[in-house]
Amino acid sequence: MSDLFGKLGGIYLLPVALALIAFVLIGAPSSWLTLTVAGLAMGMLIFLMASGLSLVFGLMDVLNFGHSAFVSFGAFVAASTLAALSGWLGAPSILLNIAALVLALAAAIAAGLLAGWLFERIIIKPVYHDHLRQILITMGALIVAEQLILATWGGTPTNVPRPAFLEGSIIIGDAAVEIYRLFALVLGAVVYLGLYLLLNRTRIGLLIRAGVENREMVESLGFKIDRLFIGVFMLGSGLAALGGAMWAGYVTLITPALGAEMLVIVFIVVIIGGLGSIQGTLLGALIVGLSANYVGFLAPKLALASNMILMMIILLWRPNGLAPAAKGH
Amino acid sequence: MRGTLTVKGAALLIWALLLFAPFLFQDVRQIEVAARIAIFIVLVASYDLLIGYTGIVSFAHTMFFGMGAYGVAIALKQMGPGWTPVLLGSAAGVAVALVLAVGIGLLSLRVKAIFFAMITLAAASVVLVLATQFSQFTGGDDGMTYRTPDLFKPATKLLVDAEGKVLSIAGVKMNGKIAAYYFVFVISAVLFWAMLRITGSPLGTVLKAIRENEARAEGIGYRVVAYRTAVFCIAAGTAALAGATYAVWLKYTGPQTALSFSIMIDILLMVVIGGMGTMWGAVIGATLMVLAQYYLRDLMEVAAGATANIPLLPELLNPERWLLWLGVIFILLVYFFPSGIAGTIIQKGDKA
Numbered sequence: 001m002s003d004l005f006g007k008l009g010g011i012y013l014l015p016v017a018l019a020l021i022a023f024v025l026i027g028a029p030s031s032w033l034t035l036t037v038a039g040l041a042m043g044m045l046i047f048l049m050a051s052g053l054s055l056v057f058g059l060m061d062v063l064n065f066g067h068s069a070f071v072s073f074g075a076f077v078a079a080s081t082l083a084a085l086s087g088w089l090g091a092p093s094i095l096l097n098i099a100a101l102v103l104a105l106a107a108a109i110a111a112g113l114l115a116g117w118l119f120e121r122i123i124i125k126p127v128y129h130d131h132l133r134q135i136l137i138t139m140g141a142l143i144v145a146e147q148l149i150l151a152t153w154g155g156t157p158t159n160v161p162r163p164a165f166l167e168g169s170i171i172i173g174d175a176a177v178e179i180y181r182l183f184a185l186v187l188g189a190v191v192y193l194g195l196y197l198l199l200n201r202t203r204i205g206l207l208i209r210a211g212v213e214n215r216e217m218v219e220s221l222g223f224k225i226d227r228l229f230i231g232v233f234m235l236g237s238g239l240a241a242l243g244g245a246m247w248a249g250y251v252t253l254i255t256p257a258l259g260a261e262m263l264v265i266v267f268i269v270v271i272i273g274g275l276g277s278i279q280g281t282l283l284g285a286l287i288v289g290l291s292a293n294y295v296g297f298l299a300p301k302l303a304l305a306s307n308m309i310l311m312m313i314i315l316l317w318r319p320n321g322l323a324p325a326a327k328g329h
Numbered sequence: 330m331r332g333t334l335t336v337k338g339a340a341l342l343i344w345a346l347l348l349f350a351p352f353l354f355q356d357v358r359q360i361e362v363a364a365r366i367a368i369f370i371v372l373v374a375s376y377d378l379l380i381g382y383t384g385i386v387s388f389a390h391t392m393f394f395g396m397g398a399y400g401v402a403i404a405l406k407q408m409g410p411g412w413t414p415v416l417l418g419s420a421a422g423v424a425v426a427l428v429l430a431v432g433i434g435l436l437s438l439r440v441k442a443i444f445f446a447m448i449t450l451a452a453a454s455v456v457l458v459l460a461t462q463f464s465q466f467t468g469g470d471d472g473m474t475y476r477t478p479d480l481f482k483p484a485t486k487l488l489v490d491a492e493g494k495v496l497s498i499a500g501v502k503m504n505g506k507i508a509a510y511y512f513v514f515v516i517s518a519v520l521f522w523a524m525l526r527i528t529g530s531p532l533g534t535v536l537k538a539i540r541e542n543e544a545r546a547e548g549i550g551y552r553v554v555a556y557r558t559a560v561f562c563i564a565a566g567t568a569a570l571a572g573a574t575y576a577v578w579l580k581y582t583g584p585q586t587a588l589s590f591s592i593m594i595d596i597l598l599m600v601v602i603g604g605m606g607t608m609w610g611a612v613i614g615a616t617l618m619v620l621a622q623y624y625l626r627d628l629m630e631v632a633a634g635a636t637a638n639i640p641l642l643p644e645l646l647n648p649e650r651w652l653l654w655l656g657v658i659f660i661l662l663v664y665f666f667p668s669g670i671a672g673t674i675i676q677k678g679d680k681a
Contacts, residue, residue, distance in 0.1 A: 063446075063447075065446075127663075132386060133667060136386075136659075136663050137663050140656050140657075140659040140663065141656070141660060143594060143652060143655070144660065147650065147652050147656060151653065260590070264450060264451050267447040267451055268451055271444065271447055271448065307451075312436065315436060315448075
């Protein structure tokens with residue numbers, strides 16, 4: 001029984017099983033399709049935000065409570081860029097539309113990379129290997145970052161314009177699927193593929209995976225893990241900013257509290273998925289995204305607690321998460 | 330020993346000032362500050378049991394505080410003023426807090442410290458959302474106001490003079506407000522004393538051993554998970570009691586006063602400022618932070634007004650930016666004075 005389960009894909013079947021159970025419970029195929037696409041899109045966006053956090057922890061045992069600050073930065077930078085380019089967004093030319101979107105996402109990623117570099121140098125460097133102070137300091141940094149965002153963009157909710165070609169929805173059968181969600185889904189999948197290739201097919205990826213498994217050994221072979229770590233940290237913050245930017249377009253109304261709200265979801269995802277592996281993070285993100293949408297439809301009252309209950313169940317079953325990175329030490 | 334004596338002296342002086350607060354400071358706002366300090370000393374000390382003595386980082390401490398507060402608030406709201414709802418409400422609040430603490434503890438204290446921090450953060454945010462959603466019980470975002478036992482009414486005459494009027498001692502009227510203040514003070518003092526005893530007991534020594542070297546403590550034969558869960562429960566129960574007391578004092582309970590994440594940040598700041606791992610540090614940290622909360626904002630307003638003509642400065646000194654500065658101070662403290670005020674004085678003084 002468990003062999004068969006393992007051969008079929010093991011824990012990676014969980015999202016599929018979730019979708020099947022939901023299909024039976026919901027009954028109507030059209031609502032099921034809408035909800036599933038929404039859940040997968042949400043999961044992909046959360047994956048973008050969470051992947052960096054998970055990798056950084058795997059590589060350096062650094063848990064960054066300020067990670068969600070990058071999400072907020074990305075969201076607000078993208079919103080400002082889009083607002084500044086609103087002429088392009090409204091233009092009938094699809095090329096100008098795409099240019100505006102690409103510029104906004106690029107600006108968000110650049111802001112994320114820069115913020116990540118500063119954060120690593122100023123905040124995290126002095127407290128490597130000291131968990132207690134790490135948690136405290138990154139928490140302090142989150143407060144400061146949130147206040148800076150509040151000071152720059154103000155406390156009132158900011159409207160995020162969407163490019164015209166991503167507005168509206170496609171009708172499949174009698175189910176309406178928002179184009180923006182499909183776009184988020186595709187973008188997330190592309191990023192995952194890119195990360196997967198980077199980690200599994202390149203020399204740097206090899207070093208990163210080796211570093212996650214046994215840092216001291218890689219160091220003693222003469223590789224500079226510290227330098228690699230900055231790279232991974234910046235990559236993670238850039239992805240978080242991209243996730244934030246996409247999220248801003250997804251919800252279309254953002255406040256400075258966005259980061260703190262996402263922090264909890266991101267944490268739940270990396271705990272469920274297991275720290276240190278992007279496969280686990282993707283798995284956790286998809287499960288959380290799907291179940292949030294299904295539960296929100298089936299039992300709205302339960303929606304608030306559903307993530308928490310999900311995490312409890314999975315932790316009881318697998319205390320280290322579903323697919324944690326293999327740790328040599 | 331000089332350092333230890335200085336810190337203990339300072340903490341005892343603060344307690345003495347709190348004891349005579351109604352006589353020393355007769356302004357309503359000052360009494361409010363004194364009561365808040367007393368409550369937060371307990372809250373911070375109970376948090377220090379976790380973070381300072383055992384090395385557990387929890388972000389759910391306000392959640393337990395809020396459970397006590399909401400327990401009393403809901404009981405008083407539903408049953409009307411009286412002592413029964415106060416007792417019942419606190420008992421219920423403490424019970425819920427303990428059950429949740431046992432659950433979270435057994436589920437997650439066996440894994441890495443960092444997991445625990447994340448899980449408590451998630452739990453606290455869920456409880457906060459639940460409390461604002463179930464508005465028929467909790468009053469939602471607005472919270473709820475209620476009446477407390479008659480003893481605490483300002484019109485209650487605690488002591489009367491020969492003519493049947495409220496007796497004044499040293500210019501202070503012996504009315505219900507005084508009774509309420511001493512209710513808060515006595516409970517806080519007793520709880521603080523109890524925690525002080527815990528840290529001095531064999532249990533406290535085991536906790537320190539776990540903080541210093543978990544594997545070795547386990548090796549000597551102490552069941553680390555059981556001890557951690559126990560101290561988590563003690564801290565949770567104490568926080569819930571502090572919350573219940575604060576709810577009686579405020580006559581109002583809402584997310585902002587009992588559950589919000591900003592209270593958690595306050596507690597963290599107080600523990601770090603005062604010094605982790607010393608109960609006396611909690612007294613100093615809580616006092617300084619509460620005073621800063623009430624008076625530093627006014628000062629910032631004055632400073633912002635005075636520098637109105639200089640560019641940038643007034644923007645930075647704007648009272649709304651106060652959390653920004655607290656964050657910066659917090660980071661600097663963790664870098665340069667990780668042992669806080671009390672810890673630094675003790676180290677310096679004892680070396681000399």
